[in-house]
Each structure stands twice: as structure tokens, then as C-alpha cells.
Amino acid sequence: MKPDELEAFAAEVNGRLDRGLGVRVGETALVSRRVHVIDPTRPYEAQVKCLADAGQVFYRRSVAGEVVHVDIFHSLADVSHYAIAQASRRAVDEFLQEARWASCASTALADFIDVQTATGGGRATGSLKYGRKSSLQTAHRGHVHLAALMPREAAGLLYYLVRDAEQVIQRQGAELRRLDRIVNDANPGGTPVDLSPYSCPTDSLLQEHAPPAKVTDDCAMMKDALDAAADFGSVSSLASFLECVAAARRRENPYALLEREYGDAEAMLARLRTLDILSGDGACLALTDKGRQMALFLRRFAREMETQMRKVIRRSGRPRITPLDKSDFTRGKVRGASVRESRTIMKAEDADFRGAVSVPGTIGEWAVRCSQQGRRGPIEPCDIRIEQAQRRARVDVCLLIDASASMAGKRIQAAKHLARYTFLTCRDRVSVLTFQDRVVTPHVIRARSHRALEQGLSRVRPAGLTPLAAGIVEAVRLLGASHHAPSMLVLLTDGIPTMNQWTGDPARDALTAAEQIAQNNIPFTCIGLAPNKGFLRRLTEIARGTLYIVEEFDRDVLAKLVKDERSRVQT
Incomplete structure (x- = not known):
């Protein structure tokens, strides 16, 4: 791209990003400084949460508008994050050469680019051994995620990042998926976005380690609330504990409550302090400003939080350790090695919505009827047979x-x-x-x-x-x-x-x-x-x-x- 074309591209992109909107680059990429939401039932549409800053939600940055969020959509595939990171570094080199933009070195600019695909992620110039959480990888099977901390003057880099990433996707056998519609959602209400699948250790340099003075974003609050509720086992237990701490006249010492119910009060308090929910020690525990906001948040979004907590529980069952010993004394007793649903062929009028037309069964019935009538004719409704799944009994x-x-x-x-x-x-x-x-x-x-x-x-x-x-x-x-x-x-x-x-x-x-x-x-x-x-x-x-x-x-x-x-x- 010529320098004047690159400047025009950067000006157009910055114009929309400055207004908090999303912009489509090419036919497959969505670029904004906000959080993106993709509904699996509408794969060709993406939603931009105009009030949820990507830098503040993903990286806890205190200043909004610093991080650019890029999603490049493709068919379901495991695109190599190593190849995407290499392409990103190559894109930085080409941009600096073409644009003659020498405000910083190539390595310095690439250091502030993060990548994530279905195979992993991390800093583009790092070890790329992060982003291996299963829920995070599953969430990125249909798109490549890039996040970059860049000045407005470097907006032209987005063209090269998207172009080179698309080339990698195609070389790995995946198809690019056209993004037909972008919805810019500026509604301050509604249900907050569940970002728990995206919680994962990282070597990103975009992260601000100092916690922000005030948390106002519902997305970040939901993530922290789910992290805290995981230790308590349920959202209602977390809410009850916060109410106990906030009560003017306490029926029970919150520290004693944690020790009795959960066994390791110090470890739980340390995690709550890390999330900036509690302050103080022992009988002097108190809620921080964020803790009081979280208590209100749990009351406001109680139903949504319970729904998200159930998802967290369902995703468990993947232990890092194994049992020390197993002894089987069933003596060959039949206990059902297979749990597949049994299927049977039946008439259409006897089946329900769970069935599907059985082609072999239907043709067989048609052949028998034609043989009995002595002539060949079309398939009639009485010939149709349904393969019906028999639901397993509850245990x-x-x-x-x-x-x-x-x-x-x-x-x-x-x-x-x-x-x-x-x-x-x-x-x-x-x-x-x-x-x-x-x-x-x-x-x-x-x-x-x-x-x-x-x-x-x-x-x-x-x-x-x-x-x-x-x-x-x-x-x-x-x-x-x-x-x-x-x-x-x-x-x-x-x-x-x-x-x-x-x-x-x-x-x-x-x-x-x-x-x-x-x-x-x-x-x-x-x-x-x-x-x-x-x-x-x-x-x-x-x-x-x-x-x-x-x-x-x-x-x-x-x-x-x-x-x-x-x-x-x-x-």
C-alpha cells in the first residue's frame, strides 16, 4: 500500500475508533477498541460493546482507548498461533518500512501485540506458551484474536496485521468467513458479558498490574465475581459472606465463618484482597469500594450470575492430579459399558420430534408393498419409517x-x-x-x-x-x-x-x-x-x-x- 493510501486508511479507521465504534477491515476482520461479542447462532454478525473498553476489561488498564482489538473470522479450525505471531512480526516490519514510520523500533512495537487462536497464544515476541486453557481455545476456533497497544499514528499497521493473518489462515486450509454485519451496542443496561472462559495466565505487556481505582465495567465485575464465587462454591454463598462483612451488627465473625465453612480462611482472604474486595484482618475485615459495588452487583444480576456459575461448574472435572489407587471388585458384573442411546425403526405416526427418516427402512417398506400389489409406484406416506432414539432412563x-x-x-x-x-x-x-x-x-x-x-x-x-x-x-x-x-x-x-x-x-x-x-x-x-x-x-x-x-x-x-x-x- 502506498504511503498516501496508508494515511487515508489510518484516518478512516481512527475516525471510527475515536467514536467508540467498530470498523470492518476487508471482509473478515472486525477492529475496535471495545469488547466484541459473537452469537454462535449468527456466525456472520458481530456485536461491539461500545461501553466496554477492551483495554480495561481484558488488561485492567486505567485509561480507556489505548488497546486496539482485532478479530479475524474463519471457518472452525485450529489455526497455529505460532504462525499468526510470526505473521504479526512480519507485518510490523513491513509497515515500518512502507510507512517510513520510525517513532519506535520494530521489536518494541511487536512487543505490544498479543495473539490468541484455538491452539494457544501470548505475546507475539514471547514464548507463546500461554492461552492453553481449554475454554479459551474453544472460544477461538472460529476466529483469530489480536490485541495491540499502539498510538493513533500507527493505525495503518492494522492493514498489514489483517492481511498477513488472513494469508496464514488460508495457507492452513481454513476458509475466511465474511463478516456481513457489525452491530454497535451502546446500551448501558442489559446482561453483562461472561468473560470467564477468557481468564488465563499471560506474558502480555499490555497488562496493568496496578488495580484501577474504581471498577465500573460490568464485564470486569462479572469476571471478578465468578473468580471469587468459585472458592465459595456458589454465588449465594459469596453474597451471604459479603453481607456478613458489611453488616453493622455482625451475628458472626467473618473470619470464623470462613474458617468453619471452608477450612483455609487465610488463603481465601488473600484471594479476596487480591481482587480488591476486602481490606483489614481478623475481626476488622471490611469491604472496599469495589467490594460494596460487587455486593450490589450480585443483587442486581443474581439470576445471570447463577447461570454463569453453573457454566463454570460444568466445565470442571478436568483434574491435574490422578487417584493414588483404584480397586475394582465388581467381579465382572455387567454395568453397561455403553451409554449410547438405542434406536428403533417405527411408523411415522408413532414417532416424535427426536426421530429422523430412515431411508433403508422406508425403501424396504415401499418394496414390500409394491411386491404385494404386483406393481411399482411412488413412495406413499404409509411407507415412511422413522429412526427413533430411545431416551435413556434417568439414574x-x-x-x-x-x-x-x-x-x-x-x-x-x-x-x-x-x-x-x-x-x-x-x-x-x-x-x-x-x-x-x-x-x-x-x-x-x-x-x-x-x-x-x-x-x-x-x-x-x-x-x-x-x-x-x-x-x-x-x-x-x-x-x-x-x-x-x-x-x-x-x-x-x-x-x-x-x-x-x-x-x-x-x-x-x-x-x-x-x-x-x-x-x-x-x-x-x-x-x-x-x-x-x-x-x-x-x-x-x-x-x-x-x-x-x-x-x-x-x-x-x-x-x-x-x-x-x-x-x-x-x-
Whole structure:
């Protein structure tokens, strides 16, 4: 591009960017200084959030309008971020040469360009070993993302960045996708954008490490609220804690509340201070300005926050660690290795909306009818056959959770997360039973709604001894009343039984109770800790189930183990 053409291009782009609008470069790229939103149901349309500055939302910059956001759209493909970064560096070199723009060195300008594709990302001149979070990679399967910190005079660089990135996309076999429509959304209300999939460590030089004095952007607030709520397990728990801190007359010391409910108060407070939500120590904890804004935000967007939190929970179940040991005592018992939906061929009038026309079945019926009539004719409605998917029956999943005093803190929170994950990731009916002292409490019975589940989990309070035998008996009774529906029992315990049921030996009573699991042919999974492996192994062998020994109750590990065992249950 000639220097005068480059100047005209830069002037036109700057004119729209200065007004907070998006501009299309070529036919596939959207450029703005704002956040972009793409609706999967409208792949040829992009929305520019005119009130959400890209630099402030993505990089926490204190000054708006500094970062240029570029999205280049293509067909679903894994475009190499290494190739995009190389193309970006090459584009900088060519721009400086063509425009004779010598305000800074080539390397310095390229240092302030970030790239992200479905294979990863990072600073264009860095190691490019960042951006590997699965949700972040999935979100970029349909476009290449660039972010650049550049002065207005360097706007002509955008032409070279887009051109060279498009060439890389085409060389890697993907098709460029035309952007037909750009919607500039300047509505100050509405639901904030969920940016949790984009949260990931980075080596970007665009990041401002000093937190802004005031957070007013709903997108950034939602991201921080989700980060904080992840430690509390639910949005309602975070909101309750913030209200406890803000209360003029506190019913309970917030520090003691964290220590009792979550086990590691100092670590949680450190994360809340990092997010600039809390200040002070011990009994002198107080909300910052941002903390008070977040409390109001949670009340204003309670429903939207709960929806986004459910997405966060569904994305769990990808542990970094593995169980220490697994013992399978099912003795070849059939537990349904396949969970695929069965299909059957039926008449059109007997099928529902889930079916599809079976071409072989339809032709077969037509051939039989023509043979019987002795003549060939067209296919008639009576010949049409539908391949109908038979929906799998729901499974009664019973989580039998040790709620003795030793489970307080992180362990009981991991168990609650398991209940939420199981409920949100399948159509199964989830029940939660806890056992402590001499009491077995059914907190949730075949939950039908997320609210009912949360209400039940909020009543779980670890205390007392471990009546394991009583818990097993009650769980077997509950599953036995499910009228022959497929069932599954999951036992989560960190110790050995310390409360007897029939004799003076709590361990013997628990082993006797385990016989009922085998007698009722209930698929059984036990998850416990290494110090109690010997007893739990005998218990699981009697119940003819599967035992997993873990170093500690990690949320993602528990979710992954139960998900795998669930896939084995016959449906």
C-alpha cells in the first residue's frame, strides 16, 4: 500500500475508533477498541460493546482507548498461533518500512501485540506458551484474536496485521468467513458479558498490574465475581459472606465463618484482597469500594450470575492430579459399558420430534408393498419409517457423604461441589445423604431444581462422629424405593466408622451393612483417603464395588471419578 493510501486508511479507521465504534477491515476482520461479542447462532454478525473498553476489561488498564482489538473470522479450525505471531512480526516490519514510520523500533512495537487462536497464544515476541486453557481455545476456533497497544499514528499497521493473518489462515486450509454485519451496542443496561472462559495466565505487556481505582465495567465485575464465587462454591454463598462483612451488627465473625465453612480462611482472604474486595484482618475485615459495588452487583444480576456459575461448574472435572489407587471388585458384573442411546425403526405416526427418516427402512417398506400389489409406484406416506432414539432412563444417584467433624472445611466443600457437578451435567436424579453422630440426614432427595439442591447443601454442617453403618442402611433403603430404576451409590469418607449400629464394633457393623449393597445389586463407588485404605478395601470388596484412594478430596478429581463411574452404570 502506498504511503498516501496508508494515511487515508489510518484516518478512516481512527475516525471510527475515536467514536467508540467498530470498523470492518476487508471482509473478515472486525477492529475496535471495545469488547466484541459473537452469537454462535449468527456466525456472520458481530456485536461491539461500545461501553466496554477492551483495554480495561481484558488488561485492567486505567485509561480507556489505548488497546486496539482485532478479530479475524474463519471457518472452525485450529489455526497455529505460532504462525499468526510470526505473521504479526512480519507485518510490523513491513509497515515500518512502507510507512517510513520510525517513532519506535520494530521489536518494541511487536512487543505490544498479543495473539490468541484455538491452539494457544501470548505475546507475539514471547514464548507463546500461554492461552492453553481449554475454554479459551474453544472460544477461538472460529476466529483469530489480536490485541495491540499502539498510538493513533500507527493505525495503518492494522492493514498489514489483517492481511498477513488472513494469508496464514488460508495457507492452513481454513476458509475466511465474511463478516456481513457489525452491530454497535451502546446500551448501558442489559446482561453483562461472561468473560470467564477468557481468564488465563499471560506474558502480555499490555497488562496493568496496578488495580484501577474504581471498577465500573460490568464485564470486569462479572469476571471478578465468578473468580471469587468459585472458592465459595456458589454465588449465594459469596453474597451471604459479603453481607456478613458489611453488616453493622455482625451475628458472626467473618473470619470464623470462613474458617468453619471452608477450612483455609487465610488463603481465601488473600484471594479476596487480591481482587480488591476486602481490606483489614481478623475481626476488622471490611469491604472496599469495589467490594460494596460487587455486593450490589450480585443483587442486581443474581439470576445471570447463577447461570454463569453453573457454566463454570460444568466445565470442571478436568483434574491435574490422578487417584493414588483404584480397586475394582465388581467381579465382572455387567454395568453397561455403553451409554449410547438405542434406536428403533417405527411408523411415522408413532414417532416424535427426536426421530429422523430412515431411508433403508422406508425403501424396504415401499418394496414390500409394491411386491404385494404386483406393481411399482411412488413412495406413499404409509411407507415412511422413522429412526427413533430411545431416551435413556434417568439414574438415581445417591451421594452418601461423611459429615463428621474431620470433614469440615475444604473436604465438605469438595463434596458439595460434587453434588452440584453431578446435578448440572446429567439428567439423573441426585440425592444427598450425610451421616454424623447417630444421625443420617437426607438433605436432598432426587433433586428436581438447582434451588432445591442449594437449599439442601446449605444445611450440611460437619460435626461429631462417623456412623457409617447407619448411612449405608439408609442409602440402600432410599435406592431400593426407586421402583427398579437404575441406581448408583457413591460413598465419600475421610475416615473409618466410629459409631456403632448393631454391635459394639463400628467397623464390623459397617462391613455387615455393606452386604446389603451387594444383595441389592447396587453399583457402588467408594472414594477415600490413603490412611484408611485397608478398611475401605474390605468394605468395597464386600459391596462388590469400585474403590478409589486419593491423596485429598479435590473438586475436579471427585467430579471426574464419579463421571467415569456414572458412564459404567447400566441404563
